[in-house]
Amino acid sequence: xxxxxxxxxxxxxxxxxxxxxxxxxxxxxxxxxxxxxxxxxxxxxxxxxxxxxxxxxxxxxxxxxxxxxxxxxxxxxxxxxxxxxxxxxxxxxxxxxxxxxxxxxxxxxxxxxxx
Amino acid sequence: xxxxxxxxxxxxxxxxxxxxxxxxxxxxxxxxxxxxxxxxxxxxxxxxxxxxxxxxxxxxxxxxxxxxxxxxxxxxxxxxxxxxxxxxxxxxxxxxxxxxxxxxxxxxxxxxxx
Numbered sequence: 001x002x003x004x005x006x007x008x009x010x011x012x013x014x015x016x017x018x019x020x021x022x023x024x025x026x027x028x029x030x031x032x033x034x035x036x037x038x039x040x041x042x043x044x045x046x047x048x049x050x051x052x053x054x055x056x057x058x059x060x061x062x063x064x065x066x067x068x069x070x071x072x073x074x075x076x077x078x079x080x081x082x083x084x085x086x087x088x089x090x091x092x093x094x095x096x097x098x099x100x101x102x103x104x105x106x107x108x109x110x111x112x113x114x115x
Numbered sequence: 116x117x118x119x120x121x122x123x124x125x126x127x128x129x130x131x132x133x134x135x136x137x138x139x140x141x142x143x144x145x146x147x148x149x150x151x152x153x154x155x156x157x158x159x160x161x162x163x164x165x166x167x168x169x170x171x172x173x174x175x176x177x178x179x180x181x182x183x184x185x186x187x188x189x190x191x192x193x194x195x196x197x198x199x200x201x202x203x204x205x206x207x208x209x210x211x212x213x214x215x216x217x218x219x220x221x222x223x224x225x226x227x228x229x
Contacts, residue, residue, distance in 0.1 A: 036220075043119070043205055043220035044158075090158065100171045101148035101209055101218055105158035 002027040002093050006106035014114050015083055021076040021109045023091030030096040033074040034103065035065055038088045047089070050074065051096070086113045117142065119221035121206050127227045133194040136224045140187050140208030146170075147189040148218065149181060152203040161204075164189055165211070193226075201228045 007022040025031065032051050036044040048059040055067040065076045074091060088110050092103040120139040128134050140147050148171075149161040160173040164183035181191040187208075193200055203225050207218035 034217075041222070043222045044207075044218075045220070046217050049217065092158075099211060100165075101146045101163040101207060102160050102171045102173075103148075103150075103158075103218065104160070107157045 002029075002031060002095070002104045004091050004093055004104055004106035006089075006091055006109050008109050009107065010110045010112065012112045012114060013081055016080050018079050019077065019081050019085075019111065021089050021091075021111065023074045023076065023106060025072050025074065025091070025093050027072075027093060027095075031093040032096050033065075033067055034092040034094075035063070035074070035076050036090045036092060036105075038090065038108075040087075044090065047076070081111070081113045083113050083115060085111060087111060119206055119208050119219050121204075121221035121224050123224060124222065125225045125227075127229060128196050129229050130196055130198060132196050133192060134196060134226060135190055135192045136204055136206075136226075138189045138191075138206030138208075138221060140189070140206075141219055144208035144210055144219070145187055146209045146211055147183055147187065148207045148209075149189070149191050150205040150207065151175075152205055152223070153201070158205070161191065196228045198228050201226060 003026045005024045013019045034049045035047040037047045048057045050067045058064045063078045088108045091106040122137045146165045148163040152158045163171040167183045178194045183189045203223040205223045207220045
C-alpha cells in the first residue's frame with residue numbers, strides 16, 4: 001500500500017518570494033508521482049508528473065519538482081510566486097505497474113500568496 | 116475538446132435518501148474514476164471503471180456503487196444517505212488509467228446531506 005504525507009497544511013508567502021511545498025511518500029513498489037492544483041470551486045488540474053527519466057520535472061507556469069528516491073520525496077518549488085498561484089496543492093502517487101486510475105493523495109497544502 | 120462534465124453540480128438530500136451522480140468523460144477516454152473529497156478525510160478513491168467493468172475499488176461501504184455505459188459515461192449511486200456522505204464527488208477520466216500518466220478531473224458534484 002502507498003501513503004502520501006504533505007508536511008504543511010498551509011503555507012503563507014509574499015508575492016515574488018520563493019516557495020517549497022513538501023511531499024513525502026511511502027510505498028513498497030515503484031510509483032508514479034504527481035502534483036495537482038485545485039482552485040476554489042473547481043476540480044483538480046495536473047501541475048506536473050514524474051513517470052521516469054529525469055528526476056527534475058517542470059510545469060509550464062514555473063513550478064518544478066524533484067523526485068528523490070532515497071528520501072522518498074517529491075517537493076514542489078517555485079522561485080517567485082504570483083497572487084494567482086493561491087490555491088490548494090495535492091501530491092499524489094500511483095503504482096507504476098498498475099494501469100488504473102487510482103491515485104493516493106496527500107491531505108493537501110493551501111498556498112496563500114499575499115501582496 | 117470538451118472536458119469532463121459532471122452533473123448535477125450541487126444537490127441537497129436528506130438522510131436516508133439516495134442520489135445518483137453522472138459523469139461524461141473526455142471523448143475517447145475509456146477509464147473513469149470517482150473520488151470523494153471532504154475536509155476531514157481529504158481525497159479518497161471510490162472506484163474506477165474501464166470498458167464497463169469495475170477495475171478497482173476503494174475502501175467504501177456497499178452503499179456506494181457505480182456503473183459505466185458503452186459510451187464510457189459513468190454514474191455513481193449512494194443509497195441510504197448519511198450526514199457523513201456530504202462531500203465533493205469528483206470524476207476523472209483518462210485514456211486507459213494511469214499508464215497514460217494523467218487524470219482529467221471534472222469540477223465535481225457537491226452533495227449536502229441534511
